[in-house]
Structure formats: structure tokens, C-alpha cells
Amino acid sequence: MDLHLLEKVNDTEWRIPPHGPMRVPGVLFADETLLREMDSKVYEQLCNVAGLPGIVEAAYAMPDAHWGYGFPIGGVAAFDPREGGVISAGGVGFDISCGVRTLHTGLKRAAVEKHKETLAAVLYNSIPAGVGSTGSIRLSAREMDAMLEGGARWAVEQGYGEAADLERTEEHGCMAGADTTRVSVRAKERQKREMGTLGSGNHYLEVQQVVAVYDEAAAGAYGLAVGDVVVSIHCGSRGLGHQIGTEYLKEMAVAAARHGITLADRELACAxxxxxxxxxxxxxxxxGINCALANRQILTHLTRRAFGHVLPEARLDLLFDVSHNTCKEENHRVAGRDRRLFVHRKGATRAFGPGHPSLPPELRVAGQPVIIGGSMGTGSYILAGAGDGGERAFASACHGAGRSMSRHQATRQWRGGEVVKELASRGILIRSTSLRGVAEEAPGAYKDVGAVVDAAHAAGLAKKVARLEPMVCIKG
Structure with a gap:
């Protein structure tokens, strides 16, 4: 990206002054190195988002931002319905509520290391993964609607988990306002056999070790210490979410003119x-959010069962579950007054600060856990929402490392088998249904997650709590 197009506010905040049809400025949170490596399409897309009707304050890009469909991935924008604000399917994304949940095992690295090969095999055989992967669950039409209305609560009621899990999940496991009549038969059909599956792409299940703690108080509130082993599950709403996005993007693009909306980019279709x-x-x-929450809840059940076969002493309590790719109705204070806004977070994580009433009491003192996934050969991070009521970018933070090259470019540079061998030499076991998929997700295809997290921390979006490194990774 050309830095001459930006106004530098400080070392980790840069501003695009409103120009042309922009209604608000664009704001990018990143250091100079990350910005220079960021593709120029992020600038163009952020300017387009800033021109949408009813946008409030600014259009934001997180440190992991890269080109996406309509909105940049890592984009955040809030809209006021009283000022003609819009909702954009491209501002949510195709994989609705793609997210990450992290589970404590209650075990230390040494206890897991000696069973790592067996654990990798059992997890691989227990967790359906890959393009078009299907599980053992088959939902009738009535069960499908119940799942879409109930989310993780429905999954727990079906025996896939514990009531305590819901307290550690955004929206307490169930997004209010779901309307199953607005989900097409085709979308439901695609999901009929996909519950409890990882899917492909950058989705994973990882056994990880805590290798560093940066904030002892927050880590204590989260129950994290160096040497602990945790499990992180990253997936979303599978075929159903993609179908919803595809269908409504087409409808919104057709309807835009009828609502007096001029689109700078058809991919930015909104209503x-x-x-x-x-x-x-x-x-x-x-x-779609409820579908993703239920899916991760079922995968948690499968993970607990797999650990039970290998390490029955593991407890697998949920630390927290966070969603990306959502639009949520929230109250935020803007220019000195409280406003009801619809906050789009595409490839971005909600990051409520300490004291927020939606958080469980035991986490409230530290702020919301923000789980930042790295690539399969690099570290991941646990952050904490910062702000004490003055959260930045509508209480949002980054969600991962962010791609630095396309999947096609990655497959030209790496071979999956070589990646697996190289990671095995570092003690990281990869189990995947597709060596091509491994090449597409090679660690070198992503930005430096440490630099992304450092920028988020320095910008005050969220504060560093702990770093995790992979031991076992199950990929599609």
C-alpha cells in the first residue's frame, strides 16, 4: 500500500481523509511494515465502505486486513438504522460466524507429548474434515429449524456438551432474532449432513501449548499458565452460511437501485x-450464526470424546468462543451519546473491555477473551478486550494472521508433503485429508501473526495475554 495516501496519526493508526463519495474517514490500525505489505485493494475497499449510507464514525481495517469480497477481510463498520443505515452481506462474509473456541485440557505439555501420535490419530479419525465433509448427524426439517433457532443451546439440549459451555460463548450460545423462514431450502439442504464437521480452507482443530504469558492478571482470570495444553477449534457455518451469503448478495445487488443506493462495487451489495x-x-x-455456534459445540463434544479415549484425565472446559463474520446490534457511545448500531465485523473479533455486562462474572474483570488464530505452523494468541467502556473501533480487534498471498500462489511455492515433513521436524503433527490444502495453508502464505498482534496491542484494540504454539493440527 502507498503510505502517501494516508495520514499518520501515530505508529499504529493511519487515516484516510474523506474524499469523493466517502461519508466518514477510513482508519487503518497497523504498523508501517504491515501497511507497506498490505495489498492496495484494502485502501480501495475501505474507501468504498466509508461511502455507504448511515455509516457511523469511520470505516476501520484491522492489522490483519487483506482484500475480501466487498469489504476487506479485517473490516469493521457500524450503521445507524435511524439514519438510513444499511446491512451488507459482503460486510459479513460467506462463512457466517466463522469463529474460534479454546478449551482447557487441565494437562501440561509433558503429559500430552508422550501420547501425541495416538492423540493425533484419534482426533483425525473423530473429526470430519475436508471439502464437502459430512458427519454422522442427519437433521430432519424440524430438527434443522430447531438448530437454526437454538444454536449451541440446541446442541447442548441434544447431549452435545454442557450447560456451562453456554456461559463461555458469545450470545450465551444462541443469537436472538433468527428467522428460519428466511433461510432457503437449498441452504438447509446443504447443511443437512454437515453438522459437526470442520470443513476446509483455514479451518482447523489444534492441540496447543501455552509458551508465553504477557499479562499475569488476565491469564489468571482465564486460567492460563505457561506449559498448559489447550485445544482450539476454528470453523463456521459451512454450506448453509455460504448459501445464505450467495443468495442475499444477488438479491441486494438487484434491489440497491430501488432503494436509491449507488454501489461503488457490486460486491458491496447492501440494503x-x-x-x-x-x-x-x-x-x-x-x-447462520446459530448454525456455526451449534457446529462448534458438536465438534467440542467430539473432541472431548476423542480425548477420553487417549487422555481420560483431560477435562476440556471451555475458555471462550468468539465469532468473526457477523453483524450484531449493539449499543456504543459515539461523540458523547449512546447509539444503537449494527456493527459489521468481517474477519474481525468482538473485543468487549473489562466490566462489560455480557461477560461471565469470572471473566469480567479481565475483559473478553479474544482468540487470534495463526497458521498451522505458527503461534496463536489469547488477547483481552481493552477499553473500560471506551473501546476502539466499536470494541473490535483482529482475528488472525491474515493471508499474504493467494491459495494459488501458495500451491506454486510449496508442496503439502514437504510442509508436513518440515513441521514434523519441529514437533508439530499435521493430519489432513488434502496435501493440496496443506500447501494452500502453508505458514509462509500468512502474515507474521506476532506483528499483527503487537500492532493490535499497541493500538489499544486488545491487550496481549498469552501465546500458544501448535502440537497437533487437524486440517481439512
């Missing part, structure tokens, strides 16, 4: 929040 199509998409998207 007024108060319109019929806006309300319909909200209902369908919320059902």
Missing part, C-alpha cells in the same frame, strides 16, 4: 436495515 430485504437477511444471518 437498508429497515427494508424488507434488510430484515430478511438479518433473520437468515442470525440463523
Amino acid at each position: 437498508p436495515l429497515e427494508s424488507d430485504i434488510g430484515r430478511a437477511y438479518l433473520g437468515a444471518m442470525r440463523a
